[in-house]
Amino acid sequence: MPEVHDYIVVGSGCTGAMVAQTLVESGVRVTMLDVGVQDKTYKGVIPKKDFISIRKEENEQHEYLLGKNFESIPLGNVGTGAQLTPPRKFMTELVEKYLPLVSENFFPMESLAYGGLGNGWGLGCCEFSRLELEKCGLDVLEMKSAYKIISERIGISGSKDDASAYTIGELDNVMPPLEMNTNNKLIFEKYQQKKEKLNSRGFFMGRPALAVLTEDKGERKKYNYDEMDFYSDNGKSAYRPWITVDELRKKNNFNYTNNVLVTDFSEENNMTKVSALNVETNEHVSYFCKKLILTPGVLVTARIVLRSFRKQESNLPLISNVYTYMPCINWKMLGKEMDEKNVGFAQLTLLHDANKENFDVAMASLYSYRSLMLFRLLKETPLNFRDGRIIMNYLLPALTILGIHHPEQGGESKFLKIKTDQDSPTGDKLIVEYKLTKEEKEKNNSIEKKFIRAMRSLGCKTLKKVNPGNGSSIHYAGTLPFNDEQKQFSVSHSGKLNGTKNVFVADGSGFKYLPAKGLTFSLMANAHIVAKNVLKNE
């Protein structure tokens, strides 16, 4: 008789970690199946110093700043994941081989890493509003309570200000925010002066809520402003899901198995057979369990479900926030020195809530630029490299990157399906079509123009607008929309995959709408709720 696992969780990203934690804390036995790629190249190579000291003192810095194969020098166009530094590149390792995807208009980032896409998460934590939760198909009361639990687990810093209704919401266990640099302080001061006018135009500004510690929490240390955010996880001050999985691995009722790519499942006699591929040996392997919880990320879950239901011809809907970024210059900072202390994470958030209903809000995050280095900027300027360096050195302290996410819902031209592909180790590939309607494009454009005007009011000149393409937000949802009527290719509100007895989906597959606020915090809250429902379904 093969071993029968009580609970199998697929994937170790933000949702997998939260499901596993909830299950393990309830005392049941949990097995996590994961490909679990880890960084073997740069781990331990990066000195525990701040960015400026490294730049001035470390002779081998090119290894981790540019990559041992110079892979971080951007020779092509800016696309999804352009911000991935060499020590974060492992996040997308093996993806091309095991998760082939073909699309002319959708360029997602997927991960088979230990900790999944959570390794590169920007750490923004936003509670969805009541209206947003309802449109997503989520239970408002359950989610509000789950937000508190997740915030306690991961540690969130933020503040009560004009943005807090959109970010920390009703959370009361929030640490003080990170310190702002002078550039952002000046923008925020300007906002305070022009607040009335901006508010009347639907704009609200404040500090973002981030899953980064400003006070020690257990073994995790408060943020030390080393500005190495894009390179390492010093002191574990920024939350990454591997921190949770590492902790769980110390418990007797948790078992972690890596090198396993789950491909499909089947159910028989109250037992679920999980089929997988061992990525080390390329052998097909099987596991048996009483309950299966899928959390490998929306696109991987879609592949698993389509294969399992043997419905290759079916199209599944897809939602992904549209993302645009704009480099801006804060006039007041021109000619000033850049602060020694800096933060790579978002320092301010600017929200556009036209109807002041906390619904269909567009959200922008403001970032300073330094630790991603000058060469990435120089490539984008129409100037020769030598003069460009002098000009960019002058502009850098005044440079703010405004990253705008738009709210998004499904549509007829936004779908995915799988197609047979004998060259793929899984025998298939994902085909994605993602086209915005003319109205959607116009709406987003009009909102972006409003942001440009708002930034002008805040003393900032927008230099250009860059749209890295559909899928670049790395926010994906809606492939198996919530539905309680047992419709195929949907999940019930408990998280159970309709048409199955013991298979649950705890990632964003069920979300029917994507607010612009960043979904990771809500994904984790929903994952916790699904885990509770799995336990109730005993």
Add this chain to the structure above:
Amino acid sequence: MTEAEIFGKYLLGNIPNQKSVILYVDAMNKLKISLDKKEEKLLQFMLRNPNSVKWIDSGLAMFRKESPIRKKLLVMSAILETIPEYANLFFPKRTSIIYVFWVGFRAGFKAMIGGLMIKFI
């Protein structure tokens, strides 16, 4: 002078240290930036006439942004940025706005001349 030394000298004002040259050669071996005939001719002209690099880079930046020669220069610039000896050149610093305007004007002028050069070489 080698390609690395010529590009380094253009970017720094001085011949770069040995480490940057070695890294550049290593990067070229690994990145395999290929040039078509036209670009190869342009590159050879730059290597024979190191003083032309600033003009041609300016022209390419303005009129042929995706040129493989620009990619080579980007690689050298990125390498120099990671050499502690040159770190300060790549950090923000106080500069007079008049000087910055002058540099901008100069860059524009170089782009015009460079634009003509890349057309006729």
